[in-house]
Amino acid sequence: METLPLPGDEAAGASRALVQQIVRTIAREGGWIGFDRFMQMALYEPGLGYYAAGSRKFGPGGDFVTAPELSPLFGQCLARQCAHWFESAPAAIVEFGAGSGALAAQLLATLAELGAVPDTYRIVEVSAALRERQREVLAARVPALLGRVEWLDALPPRIEGVVLANEVLDAMPVRLFRWRDGVVFERGVVCASDGPGFAFADELASRALADLVRERLAEAWGEAGAPAGDYVSELGEQAEAWVETVAGRLERGAMLLLDYGFPRAEFYHSQRAHGTLQCHYRHRVHGDPFFWPGLQDITAHVDFTAAREAASRAGLAALGYNSQARFLIDCGLLERLARYPREDAGEWLRIAQSAQMLLSEAEMGELFKAIAFGRGVPDDAPGFVTRDRRGALG
Numbered sequence: 568m569e570t571l572p573l574p575g576d577e578a579a580g581a582s583r584a585l586v587q588q589i590v591r592t593i594a595r596e597g598g599w600i601g602f603d604r605f606m607q608m609a610l611y612e613p614g615l616g617y618y619a620a621g622s623r624k625f626g627p628g629g630d631f632v633t634a635p636e637l638s639p640l641f642g643q644c645l646a647r648q649c650a651h652w653f654e655s656a657p658a659a660i661v662e663f664g665a666g667s668g669a670l671a672a673q674l675l676a677t678l679a680e681l682g683a684v685p686d687t688y689r690i691v692e693v694s695a696a697l698r699e700r701q702r703e704v705l706a707a708r709v710p711a712l713l714g715r716v717e718w719l720d721a722l723p724p725r726i727e728g729v730v731l732a733n734e735v736l737d738a739m740p741v742r743l744f745r746w747r748d749g750v751v752f753e754r755g756v757v758c759a760s761d762g763p764g765f766a767f768a769d770e771l772a773s774r775a776l777a778d779l780v781r782e783r784l785a786e787a788w789g790e791a792g793a794p795a796g797d798y799v800s801e802l803g804e805q806a807e808a809w810v811e812t813v814a815g816r817l818e819r820g821a822m823l824l825l826d827y828g829f830p831r832a833e834f835y836h837s838q839r840a841h842g843t844l845q846c847h848y849r850h851r852v853h854g855d856p857f858f859w860p861g862l863q864d865i866t867a868h869v870d871f872t873a874a875r876e877a878a879s880r881a882g883l884a885a886l887g888y889n890s891q892a893r894f895l896i897d898c899g900l901l902e903r904l905a906r907y908p909r910e911d912a913g914e915w916l917r918i919a920q921s922a923q924m925l926l927s928e929a930e931m932g933e934l935f936k937a938i939a940f941g942r943g944v945p946d947d948a949p950g951f952v953t954r955d956r957r958g959a960l961g
């Protein structure tokens with residue numbers, strides 16, 4: 568692994584405190600914890616986890632850049648889709664994991680422009696520090712609409728309107744497994760034997776886990792059969808449970824999820840033998856989840872077939888699935904770009920470059936997908952009009 572920059576003293580101290588907490592948890596659990604437990608603590612342990620603590624995270628001064636941070640065009644396009652759904656469902660938005668608040672600000676400003684301001688914009692945010700940042704961003708960018716924004720600590724019991732989550736599913740803890748010649752192991756975490764820190768350790772999987780893994784791999788590998796040697800990947804059960812729960816509470820309206828990932832056949836492709844786990848630290852992507860716990864993001868790609876199955880268990884219909892690029896183009900990205908004022912050449916160039924990053928296959932355009940589910944709304948979402956890949960979800 569390339570040498571990564573070292574954190575400052577305060578951040579390093581917080582990470583050491585989190586490591587101690589994880590070490591105590593591992594000891595309490597008899598020397599081994601599942602990777603999902605480790606990831607939960609590394610990202611969400613109160614006060615210390617990556618998303619629970621106050622570090623910068625998003626944008627140029629943080630660890631990664633998300634689409635709404637990159638370009639206002641992203642939220643402007645989503646606004647078009649929301650305005651359409653407001654014609655057949657209540658004009659209300661619930662956004663999960665709202666990051667810096669950039670998407671909420673873009674959406675509210677554009678919906679105002681379209682004459683479709685939502686009555687309420689509720690944000691479900693686990694991080695107190697991010698909530699504060701969101702409030703500041705919204706107060707600065709859409710002061711007249713701040714009164715419509717409300718922060719929630721937990722899932723609302725019933726939802727009507729539009730649910731949004733951009734890059735939220737990838738931040739939910741995953742279980743890791745190793746498959747070898749039909750035998751399934753759960754990959755967990757132990758304290759390293761040769762110094763401070765952690766190491767992976769595999770245990771024979773429970774019957775239930777082994778059955779689930781075999782079922783999903785069989786679906787993906789089909790006739791081609793199993794690969795030779797070790798095959799390591801993830802199960803995003805928490806993301807699936809979240810989709811099913813939120814979908815179950817959506818009484819009328821739509822749910823739009825944007826994230827990176829694949830349909831199941833591609834997610835568990837026999838050649839993707841090392842899975843999709845990735846860590847983000849100061850704009851570097853690497854594969855070591857034990858590097859400075861609490862100071863880096865840990866993510867896994869999304870199995871969109873599993874997301875569709877989860878929504879369908881809660882009675883929601885799939886309204887569309889496509890690449891993020893195609894979705895944004897269908898929502899009018901190119902027309903919006905063409906209308907951008909060109910007097911300020913520097914600003915125009917920045918917007919054009921951000922559009923290129925959103926659309927390019929080599930950047931976010933193809934790996935990132937948009938998927939939508941609905942109840943009581945027509946199957947005519949503008950974001951999926953020209954090409955819809957629902958069929959690829961199996």
Ligand SMILES: C[S@@+](CC[C@H](N)C(=O)[O-])C[C@H]1O[C@@H](n2cnc3c(N)ncnc32)[C@H](O)[C@@H]1O
Binds near residue numbers: 634670697738
């Ligand atoms: C990669 S960030 C994306 C932030 C933002 N949506 C954006 O696009 O810039 C992932 C966010 O999801 C949030 N998150 C993860 N699980 C969540 C849950 N169950 N409910 C609400 N937010 C959650 C995290 O706290 C974090 O803020």
